[in-house]
Amino acid sequence: MKITVETTVAAPIEEVWRAYTTPEDIKQWNAASDDWHTTAATVDLRVGGTFSSRMEAKDGSMGFDFDGTYTNIVKHKLIEYSFGDRAAQVEFSDSPKGIKVRVTFDSEPTHSIEQQREGWQAILNNFTRHVEASR
Numbered sequence: 001m002k003i004t005v006e007t008t009v010a011a012p013i014e015e016v017w018r019a020y021t022t023p024e025d026i027k028q029w030n031a032a033s034d035d036w037h038t039t040a041a042t043v044d045l046r047v048g049g050t051f052s053s054r055m056e057a058k059d060g061s062m063g064f065d066f067d068g069t070y071t072n073i074v075k076h077k078l079i080e081y082s083f084g085d086r087a088a089q090v091e092f093s094d095s096p097k098g099i100k101v102r103v104t105f106d107s108e109p110t111h112s113i114e115q116q117r118e119g120w121q122a123i124l125n126n127f128t129r130h131v132e133a134s135r
Contacts, residue, residue: 001107002107003106003117005102005103005117005124006101006102006103006124007101007121007128008099008128009101009128009132010097010132011098011131011132011135016131017092019130020079020090021043022043023040023042026043027041029126029127029130030053030126030127031122031123031126032122032126033122035057035059036057037055037058038054038055038056039054039055039063041054045070047071047072047073048070049070050068050070051068051081066083067083068084069082071087086108087105087106088104089103089104089105091103101124101127
């Protein structure tokens with residue numbers, strides 16, 4: 001099943017794209033809750049290039065690597081990637097209030113659809129706050 005989350009960022013596409021694809025920015029926004037953080041991130045933004053984000057609980061109790069391979073990139077418009085046996089698509093489009101960022105991803109069986117949607121939406125909301133606060 002595919003799940004979609006989205007946000008609108010009040011910033012130019014250049015700033016939105018940079019924040020979504022730059023490791024130093026990713027470390028600032030890539031967490032679903034305040035008790036988690038991203039301690040390391042790498043991005044090789046090209047078809048066949050890889051990315052990785054190390055996500056950890058701030059208390060050190062657990063962590064995991066979120067990584068994958070870029071399968072399609074259209075600058076300022078689209079990023080598609082695979083991660084494990086799943087895939088995701090990130091679309092960037094103009095809207096009256098800024099840049100709409102829509103993420104569609106394959107669900108996984110461990111967590112409920114609602115938990116997955118809430119987690120990915122929380123990360124996207126952090127992304128929006130990060131970009132808008134950086135302006």
